[in-house]
Amino acid sequence: MIPDTSAQDSALPTSGPRKKRLLFAGILAIAAATGIGFQFKHTVNGGASYSRSRLTTATAEIGDLTRDVSAEGKVVAASAPTLYAGSGGSITLSVEPGNPVKAGQVLATITSPELVANLAQARSAADAVKSAWLLAQADTRLADASAEAAVQTTELGLASASNELARQTRAFDVGATSGLTVEQSRDAVARAKIAYEQAKKASTLKNDATRFELAARRHAYERAQLQVGDLERQQEELSVRSPVDGQVGQIFVNDRSTVAKDAKLLAVVDLSKLEVQVQVAESQARELTAGMPGEISGNGGQWRGRVSSVSPEVVNGEVSARLRFDGAQPEALRQNQRLSVRVLLDNRAKILRIARGAFVEEGGGRWAYVVTGDVAVRRPIRLGAQGMSQVEILDGIQSGEEIIISGSELFKNAERVQLIK
Template identity: 55%
Template sequence: MNTRFRDTSEQDRPLATRSRRWPVLVIAGVAIAAAIALLGGGRVKQMLSADAAVSAARLNIAAVDIGPLTRDVAGEGRVVAAQSPTLFAPGAGTVTLVVRAGDPVKQGQVLARVDSPELTNRLAQERSQVDALRADLARAEVEARQQSAALQSAFENARIDQQTAQNDLARQTQAFEAGATARMQVERAQDALAKAKLALDQAAGLRGLKTDSLRLDVQAKQSALARQQLLAADLERQVTELAVRSPVDGQVGQLFIADRTNVARDAKLLSVIDLSALEVQMQVAESFARELQPGMPGEISGNGQQWRGLVSSVSPEVVNGEVAARLRFDGKQPEQLRQNQRLSVRVLLDRRDKVLGVARGSFVDEGGGSHAYVVRGGHAEKVAVKLGVRSLDRVEVISGLAVGDRVVISGAENFKGAERVLIAD
């Protein structure tokens, strides 16, 4: 019989061995925190103080400096004739074209003829009326002379009768004083003289009134004849203008009708291009057009050459947000230019040598150009600015920025209006 002694082996439990790594982890964490505090504490502070963070690769930054600022308008223009009159039908009728498109013409040369039977017949009628009125005037003048002669004869007879009566009265008076005749004879001679004087006065008055009446009648017929002559002359002018002539030396441009076409009065017939005076027309944005003025200098280039130009006119009409402006050549007109030929055009609006400014970017249009983001110490800070004149590549700074300031000129839309933005490398 084996006797077994009880011991404590069944009561003991193995205990889990504690890991000895946790002190290492604690020490490492403390070391990392210390390193961050020593090396990157400022950066963390910046991140915590900024409203947002944007990568520098998404931004375009330019420095504020003092330099020249040139404001100009550049674009493409086309050659047009300074004078390109369009000719219209002077009357209704059938048009016969004498020239073709592209033909060279001289001033006064017949380009087309309009056959208008209506105008021709009216002219013949009015000329006939002129002849009739001229005959009436001649008849009135003859009649006036006849009546004037008759009135003058009556006046002279009355004057002679007065003189006879006056002489008879003198004889009767002398005979009465000599006792050779009765007083009654003297009184009869006095009455005869009074009647003769009255007849003379009436003849003189009638002659004056009738002469005035005849003169007015002749003047009326003269006025009628002159009026009719003017009417006939106007019709002659219209018939003469049925031969459409070139107003300038140049070249036939576009034909708006076919030959032997029946047209109405004032219908478009053709255009003539004066190639001796060419201009370049360009389309300018409405915002720049307000500053364009006739006489401004410009540059015209094409075919490997460059010419000086001057703004000759600016259209008062805006079409699709653009205004048509024309430049003429300053000096001798270049040769071998063609209608509608494309040329490059540049108009100088303003030039200043020393202007505080910065490169132009999208920040000019954002918020109306009232603020900009200035890069300082790794941050972009929003500051209020006032901008002045603007060119294609530069904008004037009136206030809010100084020389050397670095401005975010594009990409600021990523800031979403934040006051302070961290710029990450």
Template identity: 50%
Template sequence: MIRDTSAQDRLVEVKPNRKRLIMIGGGVAVLAVLALVLPQASRLFSADASVSTSRLAFGVVERGLFVRDIAAEGKVVAAVSPTLYATSGGAVTLKVHAGDSVKKDQVLATIVSPELTNKLAQEQSAADAMEVDYKRAQIDARKKRGELQKALDNAQIDQKSAESDLVRYQKAFAQGAVPSRDVDKAKDTLQKAQITTRHATTDLGMDGDSQNFDIESKKLAHDRQVLLVKDLLRQVDDLNVRSPVDGQVGQLFIAERATVAKDAQLLSVIDLSALVVEMKVPESFARDLGIGMGGEITGNGNTWKGLVSAISPEVVNGEVAARLRFDGETPKQLRQNQRLSVRILLDKRDNVLMVQRGSFVDESGGSYAYLVRDGIAEKHPIRVGANSIDKVEILDGLKEGDRIVTSGTDSFKNAARVAISR
């Protein structure tokens, strides 16, 4: 019997080819990565630039209530806060201290001015002398008029006597008692008396006009001097510096017993009954403000209604100063320079398409925005409307739910398409 080789056979374990398996697995992984990367890579290659999302801010277009208001911090200032000045040079004595409550016309300081008081005394003396001259002129005029009236009266009496003599001589001549020579002499005497009467009448009238002019001249000089004295009296009275309003002493600009020049600052007075709130408004919102607009003033746990009372015509550091007065009685607990919150309502509309406000409005002028889709920000024309503190109205170019880049678009370099990377 011939034996086979089965007794010589041995089971051999076939080990897997690990190198081959590794290569297959790596290939599958590469294919998977390529499947994920290739779409994004294609987007990257189609974009003009790539910007990291960490450098950007995004907003979603929504529809709802659009409120335009201005919210800012304001400070309490006095609507009436006069500064008092020295009306004349001299030594100043203060009667009050900073923070003192004062009443209108209360003396706050006095100025000692020897020059002004001496001038007043001199001009008052001159006024008294002119008054004496004026009264003397009146007396002299009456005296002179009396003398002229006396001369006129005497001339009239002489005229009447001459007329009587002429009548008597004419009767006597008619009876042959007197010669014609006496009648002629009586006529001459009467004519002379008539001339004297006419001159006396003329002198009385002309001298009366002259005396009146002289009196009027002295009266005008005296009146002018009286006005000068009154003005000096006012200046001397102004040496007592009085409060123009009821209020509180603000700041003292000089020290006690200081010698100051004319028009030097002395102190300020704050009228606490006429307080307003001053706020700074961005220039872009200032054009929408108007006198009489309503607002809310909040502070000390209270809220008061206010009205815009003044808007500065000047722009300083991109801001415009505005003032609100209280609509009603001024709160008593407020103090000068106290900080308060202010809100002014400009507009309120419902069902408005809007998006979060960002730098894109200023950078593009509101003419375009970068619309984000599938990781690509694409430049898209838009039209914006009104702006609020945190929202901007969209009039055209976007629809509800669109996502746009609101800030950071300056890094896009005005590119048409920008890839947004992680």
């Protein structure tokens, strides 16, 4: 048999190293218990703990608050009319984009055979109506003469019958004639009087009828003249003229092409009157009104401005507004050039203010965390006017108190938190 090595084995001493391992484990247990106790103490005294490095604080103070709106704007022409075709036809352009033009200068000409034909027909119709009106005037004068002659004839007959009655009456008085003759003469006078009255009435009625007829003819002629005038205006508009002094902007049609009525032709830019157009957020545009003062800066210069108009329409959450230069317009400005704009909304002096932060949007600005030592306590507040960088405090915070303006969303609305370095 081969002998084993059991005779060579010997027991090692265990008292020293084992005691060291037990001592190290005890130290770890004591340290863990101490940490738990420390954390428990902080939890009991101040709630959850957060590092100050993750928070932004500010101190409330008395000072001035300026509320304004700042935005980037672009230079636009205050007057940039777009010209349209008054009639359809073939267009011939006389200018190119960028050409300087004067008010009244012909920029393009439209040839419209249809309009020319309509104008000729309207003029011919107006001449025919005028001839009918003149003929009616001549007929009226002839009718007036006939009526007047009839009145004069009946008047002469009445006078003759009256004279005859007078002679027969004198003859009857001296016995030279019979009473029957006198009665016959009296009847003749009565008939002559009736004829005279009827002639006068007929003349009056005839005058009324001819007056109405002449008025109708005159109105027809005036309508024909209005049609001619409208077509002449349309023909005049075939020569497209510049309404202002300026430069030709964009041209929307090709030379020698056919355009329809009311088609967009070209734009003219009046560079003598420039404005700055800005896009303002809907929430800030609510307080913008025409006439508010502002500042325009760019190209190393700064100029005073004034809000000239505010669009009533909201597009993509923004409102378009325009500022005009208050005073002399600066030189060397170009269309669509970028400038900075600042509009002053309000200026309040000696109020309690604090730097603006995320706490304004969180909870609608109804509460904030006030820092006292290493503890932050949630406190209700009331805000007033709000500027771009500062807000007014109406209630809940005293001057000199420190509040957390950013980062408090980590607290998850806890009433009290502990702050650590």
